[in-house]
Amino acid sequence: MPLPFLTADRAFDEASTDIALPSDDRDRWRRPYRPGPWRVGAAAVLLLLASYVLAAAVIIAFAGTAAGGTACAGLAVLIILGTLRLLRAGTWVSAQGLRRVGFFATRTVRWEQVADVRTVQQPVRWLGLPRTVQGQALILVRRDRQGDLPALLTTHDGDFLHRPGSFDRASDSVEAWAEEYRRH
Structure with a gap:
């Protein structure tokens, strides 16, 4: 079963880095980077746990209840x-x-509402936990200055921990999308 949310843009799969934006259907929502090893590892452990719980469900159902x-x-x-x-x-x-999909909530900001998307040096949460460390974050500045989104990407989240090159490529890609569509 194909899982389209796991695939990233093909611009980073190719050896050429001169293509900032892929030429596919731009109306389709896409994540401009691959999920990181921490996120994929946590998902694998959770799916393994789910398989054990399903096996337990079968055993319990056949045992009588x-x-x-x-x-x-x-x-x-x-x-x-x-x-x-x-x-x-x-x-x-x-x-x-631009859409920020969290575990419990999703927020979408139209390009007309975006004033700037930039990378800043600031304290960021380590793997989404309350502990903060010094790192880089890609932030969104809205024109109306209300309801700012949390950091879009950080160097210490589940996708980019210990992968600074991947963070740079992903933040450059999001900034390129913002630059392209804020002009329209």
Whole structure:
């Protein structure tokens, strides 16, 4: 089953780096970078846990209590849905605007509302935990200055921890999308 949210733009798959924006359908929402190893590793562990819970659901159902088996199967479905949401989280771009997909909420900002997208040096959260470390963050500045999004990308999140080159490419790509569509 193809999972389109796991694929990144093909601009970084090719050896050529002179293409800032791919020429595919720009109206489709896309993540301009690949999910990082921390995010993919956490998803793999959660899916492994879901498989054990599903096996337990089958054993419980055959042991005699259908309600217990159903509850375990429901828990496994919740784990799988949470894992898919975890994999989908990140920054997405399209011709309509920029979308910040979090685990619990998604916020979309149209390009007309974007004043600037830039990389700044600031304290950032380490792997989304309360602990902060000094790092770089890609931030969005809105024209109306209300309801600013959290940092779009950071050097210490699940996608870019210990991968500074990937952060630079992803932030350059998002900045290029912003520069391209803020003019229109």
